[in-house]
Amino acid sequence: ATIRRTEPTAGSGDSARRFGTQRVLVEPDAASGVAVMKFKNPPVNSLSLELLTEFIISLEKLENDKTFRGVILTSDCPRVFSAGLDLTEMCGKNPAHYAEYWKAVQELWLRLYLSNLVLIAAINGACPAGGCLISLTCDYRILADNPKYLIGLNETLLGIVAPFWFKDTLVNTIGHRASEQALQLGLLFLPAEALQVGLVDQVVPEDQVLSTALSVMARWMAIPDHARQLTKNMMRKTTVDRLVKQRDADIQNFVSFISRDSIQKSLQMYLEKLKQKKG
Ligand SMILES: CCCC/C=C/CC(=O)SCCNC(=O)CCNC(=O)[C@H](O)C(C)(C)COP(=O)(O)OP(=O)(O)OC[C@H]1O[C@@H](n2cnc3c(N)ncnc32)[C@H](O)[C@@H]1OP(=O)(O)O
Numbered sequence: 001a002t003i004r005r006t007e008p009t010a011g012s013g014d015s016a017r018r019f020g021t022q023r024v025l026v027e028p029d030a031a032s033g034v035a036v037m038k039f040k041n042p043p044v045n046s047l048s049l050e051l052l053t054e055f056i057i058s059l060e061k062l063e064n065d066k067t068f069r070g071v072i073l074t075s076d077c078p079r080v081f082s083a084g085l086d087l088t089e090m091c092g093k094n095p096a097h098y099a100e101y102w103k104a105v106q107e108l109w110l111r112l113y114l115s116n117l118v119l120i121a122a123i124n125g126a127c128p129a130g131g132c133l134i135s136l137t138c139d140y141r142i143l144a145d146n147p148k149y150l151i152g153l154n155e156t157l158l159g160i161v162a163p164f165w166f167k168d169t170l171v172n173t174i175g176h177r178a179s180e181q182a183l184q185l186g187l188l189f190l191p192a193e194a195l196q197v198g199l200v201d202q203v204v205p206e207d208q209v210l211s212t213a214l215s216v217m218a219r220w221m222a223i224p225d226h227a228r229q230l231t232k233n234m235m236r237k238t239t240v241d242r243l244v245k246q247r248d249a250d251i252q253n254f255v256s257f258i259s260r261d262s263i264q265k266s267l268q269m270y271l272e273k274l275k276q277k278k279g
Contacts, residue, residue, distance in 0.1 A: 019061075021054035025076055026062070033069040034217055035062055036122075036210070040076040044083035047130050051086075052104040059111055070118040070221050072213045073138060075125050079148065084129030091267050095255050102254040105130070106247060109165065112137035114240050116229050118220040122213040124206065127151040128188060129158075132199075136169045139220060139232070141199070142213050143191050144206040150188035151199060157186035159266030161257070163250065165243045172239060174198045 020026035025038040037058060039045040062068045075081045089101045112119065112134065121135035123143040132151050135141050143149060153170055155162040162170075162183055171179045178197050181187065191203040204212045220228070243250060257263060 023051045024054045024058045030067050036072045038076040042077050044080045045077050046083045046086035048086040070217045072120045072122050074122040080125040081123045081127040082131030084131045087271050098255045099251050102251050120213045122209045124209050128154050140201050142202045143200040144209045145191050145203045151194050152188040154186040154188050158270045168239045
């Protein structure tokens, strides 16, 4: 994928500077050591191969710059945090493309889930499936209080199955029983329900999502990095290792599953339904 970097905005000081790429805006504040990363892939921030690639590059840049200790993930698109995996990447393409795409999805999850940075999701819009997965990799989730902003792993509603590492990430967050129901029924939770089940940590008025994320960040950043990072690693490494050990097999499983005629039909019908919703 071609990566076009955005030009820094005019202004003085680090906090006025933006960097990033066409689909991932990065607003760094060197003074506080916090950067805000915004998905910008209109209309719905679907996780296309380009977006995944750009996101991984921007995250790596922040990880390698010792100025930054915390990142807030949010959306630049109104009303949607992320619509999840890009269905057009999983429909009507060839096996090599599916394999490349799935490797990028795995890579993003692996990097986020064990990131040394403090990651906070400021969820300012709908957050289904892969969007929810990204938020689940964060250390803390704040959701805007809007009944349209549903969150959850709804894969079964599309006739597909969340892979084991999506499932593990959910189980690590809300527990086994709640995950069993949520995954089988493809539940998309309203903000109050998401809070109750522990899928998000806070629900706040829409105009306070980012400011809340910044104050929560200050609390997490008050902890010495090495102690916090080792603790995070201790909590998450077993889950990550399960995928690392069978990465290629997981890609092969995905490719053969997604290539089935029945799955292709389900996905195409789901996409059609999304499009017809407008008419
Ligand atoms: C073994 C396989 C495991 C893989 C696991 C998969 C996990 C996934 O992430 S699959 C993706 C699941 N995502 C969803 O179910 C969400 C679908 N989208 C929506 O529900 C709504 O779009 C959303 C609530 C996010 C936003 O609603 P609106 O603001 O009303 O927008 P529209 O629905 O009108 O959509 C605008 C435009 O975007 C297209 N779209 C939406 N989602 C996706 C997507 N995930 N991938 C690709 N394209 C998507 C939608 O079709 C519309 O297109 P146009 O009609 O051409 O404008």
